[in-house]
Amino acid sequence: MVRYPIGHPGAARRLTNWAKAQLRWRQAGRPVRSPEHVQALRQLCESCQEYYRDGKCVHPDCGCPVDSGGMLGDKLQMATESCPIGRWPISDASELQP
Numbered sequence: 761m762v763r764y765p766i767g768h769p770g771a772a773r774r775l776t777n778w779a780k781a782q783l784r785w786r787q788a789g790r791p792v793r794s795p796e797h798v799q800a801l802r803q804l805c806e807s808c809q810e811y812y813r814d815g816k817c818v819h820p821d822c823g824c825p826v827d828s829g830g831m832l833g834d835k836l837q838m839a840t841e842s843c844p845i846g847r848w849p850i851s852d853a854s855e856l857q858p
């Protein structure tokens with residue numbers, strides 16, 4: 761069982777945040793970042809104090825997966841999503857997977 765740091769959003773909060781992210785993404789037509797862009801963002805996450813070793817962002821306003829994509833997907837691939845502390849923004853059309 762994974763023990764997250766103090767302050768990490770609980771399961772209900774993580775599920776709510778992830779459901780909101782999925783809704784935003786689906787309503788926008790499921791825009792996806794390029795693999796190169798996703799890799800660059802992943803490096804930012806992996807060097808962040810909010811990154812946890814199981815591949816999740818543990819910021820209280822997030823809790824989403826930022827790894828290579830498990831069963832639930834990967835926030836980094838979803839162009840409608842941004843970093844909760846402003847390290848990377850929502851992507852515009854020029855940054856999307858063609």
Ligand code: SF4
Pocket residue numbers: 804805806808809810811816817818819822826842843844845846847848
């Ligand atoms: S989404 Fe932002 S806060 Fe979360 S791990 Fe990545 S860089 Fe850090």
